[in-house]
Amino acid sequence: MKRFTRGAETVTALDGVDLRVRAGEFVALVGPSGSGKSTLLALLCGWETADAGSVTYGGALAGRRADTFGWPELALVPQALGLLADLDLADNVLLPARLTGALAASRPRAGELMEAFGIDHLAARAPHQASLGEQQRVAVARALLLGPAVLLADEPTAHQDRGHADLLLDEVVGQARAGSAVLVATHDEVAWGRADRVLSMRDGRLTEGAPR
Numbered sequence: 001m002k003r004f005t006r007g008a009e010t011v012t013a014l015d016g017v018d019l020r021v022r023a024g025e026f027v028a029l030v031g032p033s034g035s036g037k038s039t040l041l042a043l044l045c046g047w048e049t050a051d052a053g054s055v056t057y058g059g060a061l062a063g064r065r066a067d068t069f070g071w072p073e074l075a076l077v078p079q080a081l082g083l084l085a086d087l088d089l090a091d092n093v094l095l096p097a098r099l100t101g102a103l104a105a106s107r108p109r110a111g112e113l114m115e116a117f118g119i120d121h122l123a124a125r126a127p128h129q130a131s132l133g134e135q136q137r138v139a140v141a142r143a144l145l146l147g148p149a150v151l152l153a154d155e156p157t158a159h160q161d162r163g164h165a166d167l168l169l170d171e172v173v174g175q176a177r178a179g180s181a182v183l184v185a186t187h188d189e190v191a192w193g194r195a196d197r198v199l200s201m202r203d204g205r206l207t208e209g210a211p212r
């Protein structure tokens with residue numbers, strides 16, 4: 001349960017939500033704007049705390065709180081992307097490696113992802129010198145860089161054409177096949193088709209399956 005209060009108004013953003021995403025599983029989270037998708041991802045990554053209920057992590061992450069995880073454990077593609085304006089695009093992709101001291105070892109993977117996403121030629125540009133779609137591909141590459149145990153992505157193909165959306169999806173699906181737990185909020189019906197499961201959010205409530 002998660003409520004937001006604005007003056008006299010109270011919004012129930014999440015209500016009775018119960019979900020489990022297993023390692024190796026790609027789950028698509030579907031629902032109209034304002035239905036609670038971003039709030040759910042914010043709870044799962046530790047940005048927000050629930051008013052009631054809890055978030056638990058299994059396997060190697062058990063017993064820890066999301067706000068103590070680093071990029072190798074939990075990576076997020078925020079809806080607003082969250083690129084660092086003072087770093088060029090290559091350094092934005094490499095940020096998780098810089099923070100974990102794995103910079104040199106991660107350069108080949110960073111190059112591979114940037115090439116796969118068609119942003120390798122933009123490596124030296126600042127975020128504001130790239131299109132929104134290119135910036136979004138940088139944010140997805142950053143999240144994938146260290147192969148996180150948990151990958152959360154908030155409408156990661158929202159600013160893409162079909163071709164680029166498919167390139168992003170290929171890598172996201174690949175991350176699940178490599179053993180990560182992957183939860184992606186998305187309006188992209190192609191993504192729903194590639195997911196192992198689809199969950200629908202409406203007015204803060206979650207149901208199994210695509211919306212009818």
Ligand SMILES: Nc1ncnc2c1ncn2[C@@H]1O[C@H](COP(=O)(O)OP(=O)(O)O)[C@@H](O)[C@H]1O
Nearest residue numbers: 004006011013032033034035036037038039040
């Ligand atoms: N920080 C906040 N303060 C007040 N209301 C919020 C806040 N964040 C989200 N909401 C409200 O919670 C509901 C769910 O929002 P959100 O999770 O962003 O939906 P979605 O990602 O599905 O579009 C909406 O009604 C939104 O206006």
Ligand SMILES: [Mg+2]
Nearest residue numbers: 037038079154
């Ligand atoms: Mg949202």
